[in-house]
Amino acid sequence: MAQSNSDSHKILPIVNRYSLAVISVALAVMPALVLQHFKFRDVELPLLLFAIALTAWHAGVGPSVLAIVLSSICFDYFFAPPLYAFSLTPSDIPAILVLISFAVLVARFSAVRRRIERDLLQTQDKLQAEVVERTQQASLLNLTHDSIFVRDMSHVITYWNRGAEELYGWAPYEAVAKRSHDLLQTVFPMPIEDINAELLQTGRWEGEVRRTKADGTAVVVASRWSLRRDEANRAVAIMETNNDITDRKRREEEIRGLNQELEKRSADLQASNKELEAFAYSVSHDLRAPLRHMAGYAELLQKNASSALEDKGLRYLRMILDSAKRMGNLIDDLLAFSRIGRTEAQKTSVNLEQLVKEALNEVQPETNGRSIVWRIEPLPVCYGDRSMLRLVLVNLLSNAVKFTRPQPKPEIEIGCVDGNKDEVVVFVRDNGAGFDMKYVDKLFGVFQRLHHVDSFEGTGIGLATVQRIIHRHGGKVRAEGAIDQGATFYFSVPKI
Template identity: 40%
Template sequence: MQPTSLTLYMQTQRALYAQALPDKIAALESALQQLDSVRDAQGKDAALSALALAHKLAGSGGTFGFPDVSEAAAGMERILLQGPTITGHLGNNDRSAIKAGIQALKAALAGSAVMPPSVQTTDLVAPDNSQLQPARPTRLLHIVDPDSQPARQLADMLKRGGYESRIFSCPADAAQAATQDPPAAILATIALSTNTLQELTTTAAPGKDGAIPLIFVNGDTAFQTRLKTVRAGATGYFPQPVDMHALTALLDHVTSPEPARPYRVLLVEDDEALAAFYAGVLQTAGMQTCVVTEPSQIMAPLIEFQPDLITCDIHMPQCNGIELAALIRQQPEFVRIPIVFLSGETSLDKQAQALSKGGDDFINKPVTPAALVSAAQSRARRYRDLLVADDNLRISEERFRLVFESSLDGFIQGLADGTVLSANPAACAMLRMSEQQIREAGIAGLVDPADSRAVAMLRQTGGRGELKCVRGDGTRFPVEISSSQHLSRSGDLQISVVLRDITERHLAEQQIMQLNAELESRVDKRTAELSAANQELQTFSQALAHDLRQPYIAINGMTRLLEKEIGTGLSERGSHYLLRIRAGVSQMNERTDSLLALAQLSRMQTRREPVDLGTMAGMVLKTLQQQNPERAVVTHILEFPTVQADRGLVLHLLNILLSNAWKFTSRQSQAQITVGAEPVTGGGLVFFVKDNGVGFDMAYVDKLFTAFQRLHSAGEFAGAGTGLATARRIVMRHGGRIWATSAPGAGASFYFTLAEGGSR
């Protein structure tokens, strides 16, 4: 039934009721006449029959627009309750009052024939769109917050729940955007001034798609602040910090794309006309109804119809409403269904009794359509919310049960006094005890009494640490525990303890410690052996240098004596041979010195300090120019940073690289040498020395930094062949690397790096 047809429906029902009213009054009059003609038990039965008819008229007359009929019938009902239903006959005073009541009923019936309909329909509330209409399928949210940073953080967290958000600094901007693309909900995190609340309320006002849910997020938890949001029509209020799980659950609820099924109301009313009227009003509001006129027939509809609400009269034949409510509450599956009494009963004691037996609300007849729909929607909505909460709780408990039973860690729940309530299979296997044995032992019986840390860990929330536990066979083993405390539904302080057997971890740690000790012993031994070997090598190199130099000196001296002895009789060829002998001796001596220097370099301790490479390179180039004044070499020293390096070693490095560049550019008419540094991807610097000398073939680059490997003959360019090997060793001592690029006749470029943030 559409809401627009409610007035017509009410007029039709009133007309039908008015048509049947003379017969109802006549039936009551006949029952009263029968009561006046009998006595005792038959009189009590007749009084109860007349009482039921009077009760129906009292309850239905006002509902259908005949308040005078209800008033007159209610007076007769009070007379019947006070005397005839107890004594079984009418007294003289009762008889006179009953006669006056029948006349009042007939007068009310005669007066109602010329009166316009008086059924109230203007205050009927509209159906609850948020529950009965499909929610918007969109997942778009509007966040109103003048501070964009927390708004973006909130939007990022909501995005994980599948929501897209648009952020607005003021309600006016959000309202303009909502006219083009209405959001699923509005989240407001702004100061709750009067103007702000009015703007937000206007933005969320019902449109063609219904009202937009309005949710407030605010740091104020005061009662007055929450009251303001309720008056603004808020769907929810979340204090900061926001419980994102609860917020997402509410958003999922209000933006669910699946339409909620209509509320279902089970009407228990022995007056068929009144029951039909109630059903029509509720159907007009979008609800489904099921009518039961015989209380004894209620069980099948309870099971099949699955109502969200039960309405019930109190005064009914065979079984009154109070008894029916108690009967329904005896069955656990129906304990939570709300029961609302619709009755003309005015006794406060009776009303209190009805509520104590399982009723949730009491509405006096006559019941207006607005009051009926409002009560039905409120109670049914609350029942639906409780069902959702129960489902969530059931799912949560099932998840906990699955984790509890399948966890590889032991899980024990107990009370603060050490009583064990439950233990999972992993705990039983770990302790080698049954769950019953664990309960009998208690928490104190599971922990090594010699371990003093147990009590402190179990009494604090979030306690973590390692303990010694005792198995059923008396063996002790190490565990890692995590304990927490919480209140049960009954208010008892409970303790949850997670146990993890770390026996294998301890064994592994002991093995690692033993291996570390063995490794340290081996390292010490190897270090001693290496130190001894280095000492022997140093002694050997010094002895070798001394022993090799003596023959060099002797050969060189003998050649000079031989030259002096022969004198002028020495031929030109003999003189050439002597020079060759001296040159070979000199070269052997130089190579011996270079080899010893290279060996000593590996044993030197580096001492890092700030070094200006640019200044140092300038000094080296200046010295080279002074040693070779006849050469005109163009040098470029680019900007150098200060580096952390060993000053002596880096000076030696620059001497090698710049001396090579000076040497291999000697055949160029316009020699050029460039020194500098350039940044590399990922940070750091690469230092370089570039020249335009003779260059080399890259095919032999692997030999470049090897001792005594020369890419040019000694006749072309002098040298011992150990300079670049020494340079490589210096760079490696600084944790860097060195390389070169070149081509024959195109010069050479040498690059090197220094580790440990070599530049600053």
């Protein structure tokens, strides 16, 4: 029908619509006259009706009126008695009314047909445009690697892109028309009723869901739903986008398990450290009494029986006293080291310059009148436990004094370097014996010594104590040095 209407619109501009009325009537009259000559009666009216109908159908109302007029004249002249004369009699009126009524009816049907055809054409054009648009959108959706599918409000799949096929393993013809929750065996993080309620209220929903692929393997996806409404604001479809996060979730589970294992090990380590500190404190405390007895009796023996002993015996006795003294110092250092782990830090603002002066006074007896060049730079105020930080400076300055003893011109420098905005970095530098950097990791271990005890006295606990104190303040300790070129020790503490 649409094609015939289109063809008529192509012909009618060439053959005038009113000419069509004249031609149609003439073509109806001529066969009617021929048939009348051969004594065929009453054929003229159907032929004229056909001419009027043809004109009304293809040319419209105006030409159909002309066709009615011409048909009435021809009917009256050629077929109504008296023939070949114009005379309208009452008997001719019914035939003319039939012609007019028929023409009006056909014109009416023609107008309705034209309107319907026009509406159909417009609808067809809109449908074709929408099909083109939807086809382009589907092509674009197929280009993405994301899984995208569309389902109606009953969760029946109506569109399934290439990304969905790659993720889940079902081809479009296998997925379309299936309920998505049944096909994918979806496990939701909350009741589906709550999800649907949120979707209808906000138009969106996001969450993680578990699904099953075509091969039976499980997959976890980050799912995003978008609700589509029609012109009447009725919910008609849901577009869902999925991203595979199975590997990420597995890594998160592994990390969570490792963290739990780490927490357990950390708790076990803390318990072991507490037990070890308690053991060290107990052993060190219990060793003091017999050590005092041994040293006391050795001193009495040296005082009362030295005249009866030979030089070798006296040398042995001195060795016993020296060893007892070293062991006493070692026990004292062990007790101080273990006490640091148990003592609660009393943090406050600390004037580092004043603390350095106090530490210098404490190590002054160790200088033995040596001419040491001290270089002390201005130092800021920090935040920490004053007594603990004083012990740090005493240990570092005592080390510097001890290891510069072989130097004819010993120099010790105390200063501050740039750290980050939240910390103060202090250093103690000397030009003493130094150390080999390949052993730097051993410096801060308990009982670790890089020099022989005969060359430099000490218990090997001082730097371990320094590290423990600074770590309790949230800071770091490091050292730099070279053999016979001195050493520099850095430690960081929080700013005020």
